[in-house]
Amino acid sequence: MARLWLSGGWLVLLALAAIFAPLIAPHDPLAQDLFLEKLPPFWMEGAEPGYYLGTDSLGRDVLSRLIYGARVALIVAVLAGGSAAILGSVLGLLAGYLGGWTDRAVGRLIDIWMSFPPVLFAILLVAVLGTGLSSVIIAIAVIDWTRFARVVRAETMAQSRMDYVASATVVGRSPLGTLWHEVVPNVLPTILVLLSLEMGITVIVEAILSFVNLSVSSDDPTWGGMIAEGRTQIHFALWILVAPMVALFLTVLAFSQFGEGLKDRLDPAAS
Amino acid sequence: MTGILEIDSLSVRIGPRGPRILQDVSLSVAPGEIHGLIGESGAGKSMIGKTVAGLLPRGLNVSEGSVRFDGKELTALPRRRLRKLVGERIAIIPQDPLTALNPSRRIAGQITDRLVHTLGWDRRRALLRAEETLNEVSIRNPAQTLRSYPHELSGGMRQRVLIAAAFAAAPDFIIADEPTTALDVTVQRQILQLIRAMQARHGTAMLFVTHDMGVVAKLCTRATVLYAGKVVETGTAEHLFGPNPHPYTEALIGATPRYDRPEDSLRPVPERVIEALRAEQEATHG
Numbered sequence: 001m002a003r004l005w006l007s008g009g010w011l012v013l014l015a016l017a018a019i020f021a022p023l024i025a026p027h028d029p030l031a032q033d034l035f036l037e038k039l040p041p042f043w044m045e046g047a048e049p050g051y052y053l054g055t056d057s058l059g060r061d062v063l064s065r066l067i068y069g070a071r072v073a074l075i076v077a078v079l080a081g082g083s084a085a086i087l088g089s090v091l092g093l094l095a096g097y098l099g100g101w102t103d104r105a106v107g108r109l110i111d112i113w114m115s116f117p118p119v120l121f122a123i124l125l126v127a128v129l130g131t132g133l134s135s136v137i138i139a140i141a142v143i144d145w146t147r148f149a150r151v152v153r154a155e156t157m158a159q160s161r162m163d164y165v166a167s168a169t170v171v172g173r174s175p176l177g178t179l180w181h182e183v184v185p186n187v188l189p190t191i192l193v194l195l196s197l198e199m200g201i202t203v204i205v206e207a208i209l210s211f212v213n214l215s216v217s218s219d220d221p222t223w224g225g226m227i228a229e230g231r232t233q234i235h236f237a238l239w240i241l242v243a244p245m246v247a248l249f250l251t252v253l254a255f256s257q258f259g260e261g262l263k264d265r266l267d268p269a270a271s
Numbered sequence: 272m273t274g275i276l277e278i279d280s281l282s283v284r285i286g287p288r289g290p291r292i293l294q295d296v297s298l299s300v301a302p303g304e305i306h307g308l309i310g311e312s313g314a315g316k317s318m319i320g321k322t323v324a325g326l327l328p329r330g331l332n333v334s335e336g337s338v339r340f341d342g343k344e345l346t347a348l349p350r351r352r353l354r355k356l357v358g359e360r361i362a363i364i365p366q367d368p369l370t371a372l373n374p375s376r377r378i379a380g381q382i383t384d385r386l387v388h389t390l391g392w393d394r395r396r397a398l399l400r401a402e403e404t405l406n407e408v409s410i411r412n413p414a415q416t417l418r419s420y421p422h423e424l425s426g427g428m429r430q431r432v433l434i435a436a437a438f439a440a441a442p443d444f445i446i447a448d449e450p451t452t453a454l455d456v457t458v459q460r461q462i463l464q465l466i467r468a469m470q471a472r473h474g475t476a477m478l479f480v481t482h483d484m485g486v487v488a489k490l491c492t493r494a495t496v497l498y499a500g501k502v503v504e505t506g507t508a509e510h511l512f513g514p515n516p517h518p519y520t521e522a523l524i525g526a527t528p529r530y531d532r533p534e535d536s537l538r539p540v541p542e543r544v545i546e547a548l549r550a551e552q553e554a555t556h557g
């Protein structure tokens with residue numbers, strides 16, 4: 001229970017920071033000031049008041065960049081995770097419920113898809129689609145729908161064998177009505193759990209893509225971009241690297257813990 | 272004699288040329304009768320019920336014979352018409368109250384489904400009927416039960432809910448597929464009494480699937496004994512429990528626990544009875 005609250009709390013905090021970034025961020029995340037470069041965070045000697053987490057090699061405020069970076073991370077998590085969830089769940093539901101050739105087709109597609117290494121696949125896709133946030137989102141959705149489709153298909157099959165599904169069709173519901181009213185509510189908890197895990201994954205993938213400079217333009221603050229840049233300063237200003245890594249780590253951890261907590265919470269047998 | 276349900280030489284196959292799960296099955300249920308359908312696990316009892324309700328699993332088809340319900344030939348009906356007819360006139364009390372109720376829907380919706388979707392009642396009226404019927408099956412707090420989710424009810428309560436759901440739409444025919452198998456013994460007895468009382472009050476004809484001869488003795492006017500997808504014999508309870516039943520029926524009776532005489536040891540169906548029965552079925556069905 002505690003982990004649901006802790007992880008949920010962190011995610012809410014992050015979401016608020018992302019939404020109200022212009023109000024919260026102490027500085028313009030893009031403003032460079034070469035006189036203020038590589039300032040250390042507030043607890044170290046030589047810190048400048050107002051620059052709580054120090055500045056990077058161009059004198060930009062690390063905290064402000066982190067806050068704006070949360071925007072990109074969460075936009076990708078919601079849009080890419082959500083699209084993957086919808087695409088995969090719809091295909092999984094139809095395959096599991098209709099069976100027959102629909103199921104064989106979707107099953108085959110999943111097998112083919114899963115034989116590609118995902119990160120390479122993503123880089124390839126973004127290279128084709130062109131860099132930018134929307135390409136990243138599309139690439140992740142196009143690659144990760146299989147995570148949902150596989151599990152949702154199996155659960156839908158199990159659900160379809162239940163007596164209440166059979167009786168719903170006798171009682172006069174249409175096949176789609178049965179799917180929606182009798183099957184979907186029972187598969188939904190699983191989808192939500194997967195979605196939370198998936199959002200964590202998308203945050204990492206976005207970071208990797210911006211690390212290799214395939215995500216948003218390199219000026220815009222992203223955690224992956226900050227990590228890439230911090231890496232070059234590792235011997236002079238460790239905080240530039242550590243700050244985005246901690247944010248990334250906590251966020252990914254929060255998504256996965258939230259998913260796990262949700263799983264325990266939503267299991268009807270456990271309640 | 273014309274029954275409300277007349278099954279005549281029915282065969283069901285897996286695939287177009289596959290093995291027969293049911294072979295040459297005939298049985299007839301008279302109006303107002305509880306007709307027992309008894310046999311060991313895998314005999315094909317549930318398949319008979321599923322054939323009537325149009326719920327055969329994918330790949331299984333009626334290959335020969337006829338199923339007439341109230342004079343209408345069901346095997347000739349398109350799936351959709353069959354479903355509609357079944358929805359309006361035939362109810363099912365399923366074996367396992369756990370898989371028969373949707374865990375994520377409240378009881379109210381699940382009892383009223385048939386009234387609302389098939390019979391076109393408005394929701395208010397359907398809810399009133401649901402509450403009445405829950406009263407009839409001795410559920411103490413119908414209003415609260417309607418608001419509950421299945422996991423909040425005990426196994427016996429769930430089965431009462433399913434019985435209520437079956438009777439709520441005043442069907443002409445009920446298929447009860449081992450409705451007490453998943454329950455413990457004391458609850459089983461209450462549920463059997465309840466089914467008998469409800470059936471007596473409404474006069475609904477019933478096909479009662481079981482593998483327990485004791486249940487047949489308590490509940491049924493007549494019963495059909497099934498083995499390996501074929502009918503062994505059909506008879507009144509007096510005949511089946513009388514001096515001259517088929518040897519297989521007699522062996523089934525011997526294999527049934529008696530609550531009133533628990534010290535009697537159970538006798539499994541002897542090999543030679545099975546062998547004799549197989550030889551007999553070979554001879555008649557080929």
Ligand SMILES: Nc1ncnc2c1ncn2[C@@H]1O[C@H](COP(=O)(O)OP(=O)(O)OP(=O)(O)O)[C@@H](O)[C@H]1O
Nearest residue numbers: 285292310311312313314315316317318319328482
């Ligand atoms: N989907 C299916 N495809 C092929 N064969 C099936 C299928 N479902 C059941 N069968 C077979 O049909 C036969 C009859 O099954 P049925 O469920 O009617 O048995 P039953 O008499 O109801 O047994 P039980 O007492 O265990 O419920 C069994 O041998 C079973 O293996």
Ligand SMILES: [Mg+2]
Nearest residue numbers: 316317318448
């Ligand atoms: Mg059965």
